[in-house]
Structures are given as C-alpha cells and as structure tokens.
Amino acid sequence: MGRIPASYLMNRAITLVLTIVIAATLIWLIPRLSPVDPAEIMLGRMTAGAGTVEGSEQILATLQERFGLNDPLLVQYAKYMRNILFLDFGLSTASFPTPVSTLIANALPWTIGLMLISIVITFLIGNLLGALMVWEHTPRLWKVAIPAAMVFTSIPPILSGLLLMWIFSAQLQWFPLTGAYGLTVEPGWSWDFAGSVLHHGFLPALSIVVVTFGFWALGMRGLMITVQGEDYTTLAKAKGLRPRYILYRYMIRNAILPQITAFALKIGLLIAGQVLVERIFAYNGMGKLLYDAILDQDFPVIQGVSFVIILMTALAVFIVDLVYPLIDPRIRHEAA
C-alpha cells in the first residue's frame, strides 16, 4: 500500500503528545478548583470509624505533608507531571496506602476485555445493519425489523442491564447475576476460568451492544445514503457487478471510513459509559473503580482513571490516524 510520509507521522505524533499533556494538566487542575481537602476527608473517614481520633491535628498535618499538599502549586504540578510519566498516580486515599496504579492494573484488563468485545461487536453489527437499511436488495422484513430494533437505543443502559438480568439471570438462570468470574474457579490461564469469564461477561456486553448499536446503525445509514447516490455506485451497477460485491467493495468500503474515526473516539467514552453497567453487574472494571472513587472523593484514583481514559482515546486516535492512509489512499496524497 505504499509508505506513510514522515511529515504526516511527525504531525500525528506531536498531536498525540500535546493531547496527553493538555489532558493531564486539566485532570490535575480541575480537582484543585474544588474546596475539598483530601486529607480532611481521610481524617473524617477515620473519625467516622473510630469515634474520636487522638492528635487529629497532627495526623492532618502529616497527611497533608505526605500528599504534598503544602507545596506551592507549581511544584505540585511539576511533581505530578514527572510521576505521570512513570504512570505513578500516587496512593489512593480511600484504599490507603494502595498505589493507584495497582488498582488500575487490577481493573483495566476486565474493562478492556468487556469493552473491546462489546464495542467491536457493536461496531460490526451496527454498521452492517445501518448498511442494510439502505441497500436496495435487503429483504423487506429486515428493512422493517431494523428500524424497529432501534427502540432499544433509547433505553438507558442501566435499565437494559436490569431487564437482561431479570430475564436471563433471574428467570431463565442462563447466566450468573453478578461478578466477573465464578467464585469456584481459580483465576489463571485455564479453560475453566476463560469459560467462566465469557459466561459472566456475556450479559454486561449484551446490555452495551443492545443500547449502542443504534448509534452506529444510524450514522452508517446516513453515510450509505450519500454513497448510494455517488456516481461510482451508479457505474458499479452499470458494470453489471454482483449486488453483494457492490455492497461490500463500493458502498460499505467507502461509507465505513468516517465511522472508523468515530470508533476511535468512542473507545475513551466507553469506559465512562460503562460505569453504570459495571456497577449493576458488580463487574470489577475501570467503571466500577471510577464510580467508587467518585463516591469516596478519592482524587488520586479519579485522576488516574481519567488519565488512562484519555491516554486510551489519544492512542486509539493515533493508531487510527496511522492506519487511515492505508485504508483511504486519498489521505496519503493529501499528506504528501
């Protein structure tokens, strides 16, 4: 497919770094605009647990010292940026003294597994259905059924989650109610464990797919209508090509291009969107970690999770930018 020009690569790499730096700064800045002092919250939690805490003044001072809250803001910022370079987000205030990076490392694989599976399935199903809504050879039944299925898009994911739970877990008992894997299996690289994970992940993934495929389907529908009116589609038909070949190689192939960019942007949003789904299914992923951290006002964890979300989005966009010239020859031309 030819080489990607170096100038294009440089351009994208600079954008990537800039995005991450700006995002990291914002993440650092926003909680500092809040009047809450994390050391006081910790102390408050200790007080709530033990009734009274002896030498609370001193503990507060120690905590503030330990968190570096007494340093000038610029020093705090510099330290934060240096730490972030090594993915060190400090210690959690709620699960003190566990490092935030450990919490994230434990939660991330679950979310990535669930998220990637569900988002890829959603993307494929959504775009295919969207394309079929426009294609002239789609069976009539499908043309009626697909828009009808869009109703699910308007259901909030928590509701669809609860509904699926009620049908498949409570009534039919096909799938477990909660958790990321069964209590009886030992986590590790075994078939039992993998089966258990898939079994547990199915409903959360389904609840995400059901409510989000409409986003892709509607977007794809609009793009397909444009492509259907393009002269190259007319010429493809005039060439006597087989309808399916035209659908895949001429129509979807062109209509999918903007959707791929949207896909990259969605990756970051999805962790945020998954918060409630993970919460309902008691799935120990990033969403649940973020949810709990917000309830506990656990700033370091909120910062860490937000940073990871942004990092993933920026990386996804970067990767798509790199892949794009390979799937759309016109981009290579413009970049050169």
Place this chain on the structure above:
Amino acid sequence: MNVLDINDLSIDFPTSKGVVHAVSHFSLSVPKGRRVGFIGESGSGKTTTALAAMRMLAAPGFVAGGSIRLNGVGGTDLLGLSDEEMRRVRLRRISYIPQGAMNSLNPVMRVETQIWDGIVAHEGHVEPGELQRRSREVLAGVGLEPHVGQLYPHELSGGMKQRVCIAIGVCLQPDLIIADEPTSALDVITQRHVMQTLREVQDKIGAGLILIGHDMGLMAQSVDDLAVMRLGELVEFGDVRQILENPRHPYTRELISSVPLVGGDSFLDSTPRAPEVQTDTGAPPLLEFRNVSRRYGAVTALHPMSFRLDGAVPQIISIVGQSGSGKSTMGGLMLGFNTPSTGEVLFKGQDINALGGAAALTFRKEVQAVFQDPYACFNPFYRVNHALKFPFKRFGLARDEAHVTTAMEEACVAVGLDPSLVLNRYPHQLSGGQRQRLIVARALMLSPKLLIADEPVSMVDASLRATILKNIHDLKDKHGISILYITHDLATAYHVSDYVMVLYHGHVVEAGPPKEVIGHPQHAYTRLLIDSIPWPDMDRDWGSAADARADLEELDRISQRPETVYRGDVPGFHLAQA
C-alpha cells in the same frame, strides 16, 4: 441491423402532486455502428430514457408502457428479464458512461481493479496475467499509459478519469454504448480529446452509440443521427446534417439559435455604443491589481499581474481560461476572499485587505458577486425574498418596508422575472435559471460599482444563458456597473465583453478587445481553445483524435515558456505589460 429498438416507451414518476410523465410514447432505433445523439434541456427525459435501457431508473420512476429490445440477446424485451439476466446484459451488451467524470470511479480502488471487477463479474474466473493484459490493452485504446492502471482515481485528471470510464465501457466490446454527457465537466480542449477517443474506440468495436447532451455543437461534431427531446417527447429525429441545416420543429430551431457563436450574430441585440470620450477625473481607479500573485504551497495559481480598471466608463472585462488556469483565484482575490501572496488589490485606491469597519462595509456593498451554482446560493430555509431583503436592509438602503418591496420588485422586473411569481417562494420551488436571475437582481438592488461574475451561466440551460447574460450586460448599459466576467466559454466572452484576458497556468497569454483576441487569435493557446470549440456546423471539421493529441502536446510546449500577446487597449482599462 439495429442494435436497439425502443418502441412506444413511456416512463412515469408518481409524485405527491400526481404522476409526472417523464417520457411519453418514445420510439427510436439505434443501428449497429451508428452514433445517435439525444439532445434536450434538463428534464427533457433524455437521461431517463437511457437509464430505462439499463433498467436503472431511479425510484419511484417506472416504465409505464412500451418495450426496449436488444438484438444481442435475441431481440428479447429487456423489461422482461430477471434481475440476474439484466445484470449480465449490463457492460457486456450495453455499457453506460455516466455524467460525473470526477466521481465515477471508486476512490479507494486502483483503476485496473475497477476494470478487472467488471470483466470477472461477467466471465467468472480469469487468470491474473490475462486480466493484466486486457486492462493494459483497453487503457492503451483510450491513450493511457499502462502505469495508469496502478493509480488511484484521485491521482488522475478529469480527462483521464473520463477516459478510464470509456475504457471500462468498451472492455467487453458491448453492442451499445450509452454516454451520458461524458464531457460536461471537462474544458473544451479535454472535451475534444475525450470525444475523439470515444468515437475512435466505438468505431473500432463497431458498437452503436447513444450520446446524451445539451450542446448542439458537440452533437454536430460527434453523432450521425439526432433525436431532439422536449418534456419527455421526441420532437424531431433524423440525420444530424439535415436537422442542423433544415430544422423542422420550432424547438429545434430554438436550440440551434441559442448556441452563441464566435463571430456570429450577437444575442444581445444592443446597438453598439458610440465610443465615449474618456475623461480623466483624477479619481483613483475602481479596481487595481498591483503586482498581485497567489501561491498555494508550491503551486503558483496566479503569477504577478498588474492592471487598472478605471470604472469611469463601465466596462465588461472577461477572464477566460480552462479549469486550473487561475481565473477563479483572480475572482477570489478581487472579492477579498483570498489574500494575495505578493502585491496589493486596491478598490478606489484602498487596499481591500486592510479596510476598516465602515470601509469594509462599503466595499461589500459596492462589489457584488454572482457565482456558478445557483442552487447553492440560497439558504434553503428562507423564502427567496429574504436573500434580497437582507443585504438591502443591512447596508442601510431601506427607508421602510414598502421601499424594500418596491426595490425588490423593480430588481426582479429588471432581470425579466415576475415578482409576484418568484418572491414568495422557497429556493427549491424555482428553476436554476430563475435563481440565477434572482442573484443578479439581488446584486442590482445594492447599486454596486463592480460585479464579479464567476461562471454565471455554466450551470443553466442553453436557452436561458442568453437571457441571463443579457441581464448582466444590462447592468453595464443601464446601471453603469463594471463587470468582471469569469468564464471558460469564449463565445459568450466574445459577445458581452469590452476586453478579454486569456489565462493559462496563472499567466495572461493574450489580452485585448474580443474581436481581436477571440476573433483573430494570435497566441497558440488561444487558437487551440477556439479550435476546440465544437461548432454546430457540419462543414467545420473538429479534427481527428490524432489532431487532438497533437494539440495537447502543443499545450505542454506552451506551458514551458508562456509569453503574452498584447492586442491593444480599450479606454478605461489598462493591463501592465511585463
């Protein structure tokens, strides 16, 4: 023997306002090896008829009656074939070359792949080496090098893309080729080359050809028989020479007479004005270019140029050239939409790119524009009177509501529109010609000093072109507005303008009064442009494909060393000589 027999064909489009008879009782035959032209304005049913033969009518159109028989498949009625049988007829028996040369190829597929998929769809599996050989052969047939096959469409020029479409159309040696305005997006020089190529390959495979178009000159130079269509009916059919020289139907006569000719009678029927004495008022010139150039990255769209338009006596200055010659760049510079890379654009002595608030407003009022696309110039959510009212009020010209209404009505009447019929409508309810005239009316209401008209008639039907150009010409004569007319059409420039500049690759190659520059061109490029115009005259030869190719090579030579031929001045306009 006939390749195609269309018998009593009727095509209907059911709409919310009743059934539209797009084509009614149309009968026609295309003999083997013969070229038949379908001519008519937009909405005449010529493309609809062709699409019916491909069985590719756009919904909700349907064939209401008649038959389309193709002798290549045993004279069966195409309308009775199954979808799969019809698919096999396409490309193999009838091939279709669509209108939009720019977008007819799949942008993400290499050119050769788009030739191969057509072959494979009809012949099943073919060895890669054989596909390679055949795609090279058809590309060579339309004068393209073998390496073009490995390129993507965006790497080709418009003329090359259209030749690729022709190559695709002939790769299976069909019985009939339908070419739907194959050159409408191309400039005259490329048009001639593409048409000659099409004729050459069609001759070689002996197929019948249906050429759809609206240009009588192109028809005269390209086809044997001509079918004149109007509102879905065939009004005249016969040998092209006989129709041109002795048209029987009044509509045919109208079509022929609407073609503006270089040196022919003027369609403006205005008496030549007595040459006015130029008085040097000492006022700064209306518009001045001082060493203006414009670069886009490494490409120079306009080389440094200087001219002065006094504006004391209104003039129409034409800027002619092919696409990419820099003429629209010049228009953008004059309107301040583009900033010059070097030099200054002055309006009444002031640099238009350094105007303050009030001065900028005055500039916007005094310099008006008419653009190419009358469909894109209106906000579809407002009635058209909004577009007329808004600037009029914005520039503080309106005294009261009644004044606005009177001004709008006067402007409409001035461009030959009935205000009661157009003003309260939405843009989509009006024809392209009506919209373009409203744009002229809108400009007129602001009593500007200068009008920049960038291809104002290239998207309207031929019969309306003369009317709109007459409206624009009246702006000069009756309202004292100077006009810069940007066009690729030399014949209209010949008639409306006082001075012509021929642009090529950002250089002025020839400039002077139109009777000199276009009537008796001296620069090789101007001559080539004029030779490439298809004349609606059978005795005037358009040359062969080889001539067209030789001319293109000549072009390359010119672009190496452009020089300017000055053909004299007119009072009130001065082009600086390099």
